[in-house]
Amino acid sequence: MLLVINSFYEQGVIFNCLDNIGRCRADVIISTIRRMEFPMCHGWSLDLSSQSSFEMKLYERWKYYMFGWSKKKTTTAIDALDIVAPIKGEVVSLENVPDPAFSTKAMGEGVAIIPSEGKVTAPFAGKIVLVMEKSKHALMLEHESGVQALIHIGINTVSLKGNGFTLRVSTGDEVKAGQLLLEFDIAVIEQAGLPIITPIIIPDGQEIITRVEILDGASASEATPIMRIHL
Template identity: 45%
Template sequence: MFERWKKKTVNKVEVKAPLTGQAVPLSQVPDEAFAAGHMGKGIAIEPSEGRLVAPFDGTVAHVIKTKHAVMLEEKATGLQYLFHIGINTVGLKGEGYTSHVSIGDSVKAGQTLIEFDIDTIKAAGYPIVTPVIVTNADELASDVEGHTGSVTAGSDSVLSITLNS
């Protein structure tokens, strides 16, 4: 009888920016795999500072050997994220990147994951735009919405994710 007054719970997750810079749609990333959403849903950030931080408490699921990318799993939701610093930067073989985490590490929001030298990446001819991808959104989320514009790491929301109920 009182079903219509029952509050519906919508599980929504806000993901803070892992970088300071300019958030842009994935479609603007100069790599078809990211731009077309083949890697997953998300956003990209053109960083103005060379520091990637954890946007939430989580666990390091993977660190790419060349240190240009890291995957985190959010403890509260099970969502997994890929942070890929630059495009085709695997070619740098780790030059200009310093990883501060290892697979299995627990991380806290705001903790530095990777430091990188923007000038080194640009001098090598690689774009520094950094895709932020929810790799398992198809399994766990009904909607992933990106927020563009100027962002500050750990402060501004770049993704709103509606979880499957």
């Protein structure tokens, strides 16, 4: 089966799935791509039936641009990084997310939060490496160790085209732990008939990470650790 990719998918589902082609279904990838915003490169073709047909140069360029996954472990002297809850609410497993791109962990390990408040704060001090400027519904941060985390507000919220979302940061900004990053209107999302459940993902493929540990806890505040990243 041949799929024409019109751009780099905003959160890396396409290429993460190819890294794990044996456990990911092409229909999951396709259904996800069709729902999402496409901000970049056009015209690449990809044969999903064979990983060997994948254009490796494009892959490496994409990884460097989006996540810097080619980077090795830095000299930061830590063995583990705690990810605190960026949103107040109820913490649930990814299996509860009504989107197979998240629930099957095709993009990576993580948890989800059912928000009780429409504010997103930085789960650690670091740098904003990606913000979806038009839809405003997702962003990615990078810790000084190189660990990156994706926060995706709601499901299919890209369709709101930024309505109900207010960004407080831009790509490239340095942020402090607990700093306000984004505000969103829960009522606007729910009135549109969209789930407000919010995945917090540690994308696959980060060489510095040895293990992602999910920490127990039914509720989350801004100071509650929800994941521990072992380096």
